Amino acid sequence: MRAFTTGIARSVRSSLGRFLAIAGIVALGCGFFAGLRMCGPDMRAAADAYYDSTLLWDLRVVSTQGLGEKDLERLAQVGGVRAVAGSTSVDVMARVGSEQVAVRVATLPGEYAHGGEPDVNRLELRGGRWPSAPGECVVSADNPALPASPGDVVGVLSEAGGSGLLAVDELTVVGTVSSSAYPYTVSFGSTTLGSGTIDQYAFVAPGTFSEEAPYTEAYLTVSGASPYESGGEKYERVVGDVRSALEGEAGALAEARAEDLRSDAQAQVDDARAELEASRAAAESELSDTRSALDAAAAEIA
Template sequence: MMRKSILWKDAFQTITHSLGRYIAIILLIGLGTFAFVGLKMAGPDMRATGADFFTKHNLADVTVTSNYGINSTDRATIKNSPAVKQATFGYLQDAKVKSNQDVLRVFSQSNTLSSYELIKGHFPENNKEIALSYLLKKKYHIGEKISFTKPGILKNKTYKIVGFVKSSEFLDKTQFGQTNIGNGQLSGFAVTTHNAFASPVYQVSRVTFKNTANLSPFSVTYRNRVYHDQNKPQKALNKNRQDKYDKYVQLYKQQYQKRHPYYTRSN
């Protein structure tokens, strides 16, 4: 008992003589504990926030794009797949801004699947208005005119910026994907009306499946179901793509023959 009493007395004297250091150590331990708890909670909180945002804007399970366009056969393939709950179709065009090096992926507005959240201004109401990614609001402003060098399937070269939006399809704030124009990198995205495009076929389809309802988009079960459900329509779409390719090749050959009457086919 005497030895324990001496030890406690020495410990107390050490603490009182170095009270500042003792308090600092306690604070550091407490800070480390709080930091650990914060990091432990950050992951679930971020996933919950993301899941709520995806649910609010009805994020598609898969997005289908095609260099040859999505024609009536493709649309029937997607909509008639037993696993598909809902499918929408729209347009997209990569376009370089005339006044700088920015390249934007311009989408037709979607109001059902993968809808957009309005951050400022209003959504485009006609084919001469456009809304940009909210990440570009420091570079462009509402009321400003934006022009594209080669609009592609867009009907107009110049649009009035009327708003800034957030998309559930773009999570990375720095990487928007690659493109085959400009410097090869997308600078952001934009949204305009459906009738701002002139194309006989769609370029993008957004799809949800029946058996993914109420599943966390971050869960293994969700990923497995999406992987399983997309396989069958994917195979059918691949076959459609080959058929479209063969038709395009035949069409180009016929056009070439008309322009060069002495051309003889090798096959």
């Protein structure tokens, strides 16, 4: 054993430069491999911390019938739901500067107009101010291919499906934001308009959508999900339980929404009928008064 050790030491001394070079290459390779192994977990941890700090939604509920305030209350009563926020959004073709692009327009949480912050999907103001009047908006600060700044005007050319949800045809940029709901700067999602990708997004002040526009989606956060890494097994288990509960209530929620719509429509019919009856009564009263006046005039002439 001593002879073996002596031989190794003699070999190292006789070719010290080569030994150090090989040792350096091995150390560099080990360090590079360790870095690659940690890159994924570190990126996931950083993303999860960002999502948690902005209270990014865990579940998204969409209804073809739209959603109302009562629907948000029903969703909040489902076991495991921590917070619910309704949002109205529409994809539009718009002119931004000299470019004609697809833009996703959504309502800005009302808390920002009063100096507060919402319980779901918080935004980071990067420049300018929050919108406060109809037609004002904040746009993404993270799209280098389509930059926008306060004072720019976004001209709305058309809405997806001709929905007519917007009450204005121009949006004035008053600020720029970052949103954890849009983590990729190359594309902000897919759409049926233009090239098929969302090139820019905008959050607008209350009153920019028409008064009759319902919520198009609801965003939910789940109790007990934030301690776990987004997308991880434990996170998916916690969120999956609430998802299953929502799916189990889907039929009842849809029927309740349909009943709300029927009730609203019936109320409008009743109001219109009452207005018609009032107008008819007024007309008959006026006609009776006119007939009485004519009869009196005829009697006087006779």
